[in-house]
Amino acid sequence: MHRIISPKIQPLINQYIKSPTTIAAIYTQYLRCETRTRNCDNPVNHRFHTRFQVAKPAAMLGGHCVSNAPKLDSSCGAGTVEEFAGLKTYFTGARDSTKAVLLCHDAFGYEVPNLRKLADRIAGHGYLVVVPDFFYGEPCDLSKPGFDVEVWFNTHHPRKGSEDAKKVVAALKAQGVTKIGAAGFCWGGLPVVVLASNPDWIQAGVIFHPVALTEDDMRAVKVPLAIYAPENDEFFPVDELHRLAKIVVEETPAECHHKIYPGTVHGWTTRFNEEDAVACQKAEEAHCDLLDWITKYVK
Template sequence: MSGPQCCENPPTLSSSCGAGHVEELGGFKSYVTGSPDSKLAILLVSDIFGYEAPNLRKLADKVGAAGFYVVVPDFLYGDPYVLDNAERPFPVWIKDHGADKGFEEAKQVISALKSKGVSKIGAAGFCWGAKVVVELAKCDYIQAAVMLHPSFVTLDDIHGVKVPISVLGAEIDQISPPELLKQFDEALNVKPEVDGFVKIFPGVAHGWSMRYKDEDEAAVKCAEEAHRDMLDWFVKYLK
């Protein structure tokens, strides 16, 4: 294995896929889709492979079709992780792309959305993006949060969450193993003021909701179940 589990199965990136378009928002190139007139926005924060991942854009389109204005910012500045790059292995690459920096940048995008008249914002983060989202959820910048196969998220992070949060994890995950997710669940259960939901998907590995192959029917089915769970959470708390 060339890097940690989050680096496996990289997608083939494409700037031309999806029903939406790329525009600048809050100082960042962003893939936007859905109704620009909606007062309900969803921020999708990518994994280490960035905002051009076709499956991420397809999911953004799906969320947009449900009545949300969806924004997928390029918090990696056109520098997604490249597998097998000997000059910039993962430990080197990640130093240039800390989730703490992503959190500060997400606040700029949220400010831009509010200036457009958006009244409620949900955020979902995938792998690397989950750490960005949990930081937002600790500070009331958003009204609902979803983390899918999170990386770098700690139990202390969960203790600090202030908004409804859904955690969708994998049974086969060295980064956020089921044992950790069960601790997340226990921590949320003793926070009656915050609605929390934790689900461990059986038989799938870290990254399953994004890095599936279209021809793999079982993988697509599992990914779509996670996508439905994510969308249901946003409908419940934003609409």
């Protein structure tokens, strides 16, 4: 094969591709091509589709996923941080409760202040709430010189996080918890869907604008699942929400609820500006829906 890109130009291209906005545009275009190709039975197109899947952007994170980075705070929240199931974990709520809620964070990890405040709020309803650090101290940090989103994502893929989530659930059950609900945000959506494939793991799940999900993941769902999304999200558009929900409704025994939140963008539930009254109201609506769904099935 002939080299079509000059070695002198490649570093500039690599830097451009690492832009979160560019990643979103590339992946959105991929989804469109993937959908068109999947709907064609021509064997030539099938071969192209297979090859295109291999070339799919590994990062699978849109611009909204890693934009509006919150200021992390390791000491925030009313709870405590302890080692649990091999992970540093934020605990809040009654430690002797038989009902627990597992929160799976987004790309910025478990030290996001609004995430911990949400955990504390859920704990106030009688739950033991746990927020593990699935990134082992390495959340997405675009401010680091030379930070590569794709390398980071592959190192901390939500598939791996799913295995860690299973360990957390097992540890909760070992200490007497009998019912568990789980909620995942962006990166954390996949671990929740994986857990939702087994009623012995969790009794209900909630996911917000998830990434890296496959149709097979959705077909495996066996417990009530709520799928919530913002109105404006290049990476997880409204039609993708409807497509995933349709799979659960039509191809699984699980109850499914899905909802679009008008006037919101990716990350509106945990990365909102607390000085913005409208943003707070939008986040509050989603938090109430999350809590209502969990309490309906984990009681």
